[in-house]
Amino acid sequence: MPNHQPPGRALRARDGVVAQVVQPDAPGGRPPTGQTPPLRCLPLPRRVHDGDPTVWAVGGDEAAAVDLPAGPVLVLGPPGSGRSRSLTALAAAAGGAALLVEGSDPPSEHDLQARLQHLDSGDLVSVDDAHLIAGTPVEDLLVSHAARHGARAALHVAAELEGAGTAFRGLLPQLARSRTAVVLQPGMPGDGAVVGARPPVGDLPVPGRGVLVHRGRTTRIQVVAPPPGRGGQRLGEVG
Incomplete structure (x- = not known):
């Protein structure tokens, strides 16, 4: 930091952003007619x-509804950050998932292959705890599904943030090519490196609080509390 700063100059501690406080012309004054009113940040x-x-989710300066991202979406965060609830909320906004794969209780390779063969790019596939199936035939099938449909794939994948940026093969690097992710409770700017972004840090550590990253642009968000039930049906529960 320089030794001398103009009045109103500030540094945000959580991410090092330099800001300048705006000094009003008069206390309680209104902007002159024809000028844009000051931006509100809620x-x-x-x-x-x-x-x-x-x-x-709601987010941005006005805490307004956030558009549903198109194509593949990563949901990354530490344990307890709200990965599963975010996956559920995304699926509900998309009209429900055609297939839900649980990394903690994955389907057989044969069953998953049979289901994926009947899905097209617009049929949403949600994968929870994807880090638990890394290096397995189940992950290989999901990688092939993502590669086959590319940027059109309706594929939402939730996984632990730790290790996501250092994976060189598998489902996470495949989806990271879309550069769209929900990064929950980022602890450092490098937590968004997997999708080429530096998210702001130091926010409240509440479930569902995080940042939506889309092609390098970041928006602070709060994911809505999910409705009762899950955003899709597990493989094996559908006839």
């Missing part, structure tokens, strides 16, 4: 309940 709520199933 705080994000700690918890969001929304009756509209198409709303999966």
Whole structure:
């Protein structure tokens, strides 16, 4: 930091962003006619309940509804950050998942292959705890599905943030090519490196709080509390 700073100059400790405080011309004054009113920045709520199933998160300066990302989406975060609830909220906003794969209880290779063969690029596949199936035939099938449909693939994959940026093969690097991710509770700017972004850090560590990254642009978000039930059906529960 320089030794001398102009009045109103500030440094945000959580990410090192330099800011300048705007000094009003007069206390309580209004902007002159014809000028744009000052931008409002509303705080994000700690918890969001929304009756509209198409709303999966609120965010940005106005804490408004966030558009559903198209194509493949990574959901990354530490344990307890709300990965599963984010996956559920995304699926609900998309109208439900055609297939839900649980990394903690994965399907057989044969069953998964049979189901994937009947899905097209618009049929949503949600994968939870993807780090638990790394290096398995189940992951290989999902990688092939993602590669076959490319940027059109409706594929949402949740996994632990730790290790996501150092994986060189598998489902996470495959989806990272889309450069779209929900990074929950980032602890350092490098936590978004897997999708080529440096998310702001130091936010409240509440479930569902994080950053939506899309092609390098970041938006602070709070994921809505999920409705009862999951956002899709597990393989084996569907006839």
